[in-house]
Amino acid sequence: MAKIVVFGAGGHAGRKTVVEAAARGHQVTAVVRDPAKYADLAAAAPGVTVVAGDVTDALSVTAVAAGHDAAISTAARMDVPADEFFTAAARALADGLAAAGVTRLVVVGIGTTLEVTPGVPIYDTPDFPADFRPFSLGHAAELDVLRATDERLDWLVLAPPPVFLDDEGPKTGAYRFGDERVPEHSGESFAYADLAAAVVDETENPRHHRALVSVAS
Numbered sequence: 001m002a003k004i005v006v007f008g009a010g011g012h013a014g015r016k017t018v019v020e021a022a023a024r025g026h027q028v029t030a031v032v033r034d035p036a037k038y039a040d041l042a043a044a045a046p047g048v049t050v051v052a053g054d055v056t057d058a059l060s061v062t063a064v065a066a067g068h069d070a071a072i073s074t075a076a077r078m079d080v081p082a083d084e085f086f087t088a089a090a091r092a093l094a095d096g097l098a099a100a101g102v103t104r105l106v107v108v109g110i111g112t113t114l115e116v117t118p119g120v121p122i123y124d125t126p127d128f129p130a131d132f133r134p135f136s137l138g139h140a141a142e143l144d145v146l147r148a149t150d151e152r153l154d155w156l157v158l159a160p161p162p163v164f165l166d167d168e169g170p171k172t173g174a175y176r177f178g179d180e181r182v183p184e185h186s187g188e189s190f191a192y193a194d195l196a197a198a199v200v201d202e203t204e205n206p207r208h209h210r211a212l213v214s215v216a217s
Contacts, residue, residue, distance in 0.1 A: 008075025016196035061096025082138025090145035111162030178214035
């Protein structure tokens with residue numbers, strides 16, 4: 001049993017990840033901005049504690065992560081420019097986790113940062129919708145920050161396939177890891193429950209290190 005801190009625990013990926021980790025017997029600290037809005041999260045599974053925290057503030061990250069074995073971030077903000085939020089979060093996680101003595105970090109990324117050909121991510125393809133590009137660029141900037149961190153931070157960004165992410169779909173366990181290329185994927189959707197299982201698998205038993213890796217079925 002491990003102690004795992006999950007940032008962005010109130011979102012779709014965060015909730016599924018909290019429940020998955022707790023179901024495996026881990027002690028989970030679920031970090032949200034306003035715990036009063038997430039009373040149901042603490043009741044979702046045994047071993048879950050909901051606390052207030054700010055993933056973009058290194059001191060806050062240190063305070064909530066201290067004493068944990070690993071960290072997961074599924075955090076996102078739609079009311080803040082993506083490049084500002086994701087780079088601030090990456091820097092705060094790197095600095096805050098180092099101060100807390102936590103070396104393993106698994107981050108949920110986005111499929112549009114995966115490459116269609118070497119050096120060409122989906123968001124740089126000609127037909128990519130302009131409205132979605134800033135959010136993808138924010139995730140790409142986050143990757144740049146993580147790649148520049150001290151090598152003692154064992155980070156991993158897991159990107160689901162660029163398809164509909166299903167909040168209601170059951171966990172199948174039928175997922176596989178790839179690399180930074182767009183993976184072949186069966187079906188038109190991918191379950192958040194399977195994404196959460198992959199995230200917790202990589203938190204429990206790290207196989208990929210300091211890299212962007214796809215996960216698909």
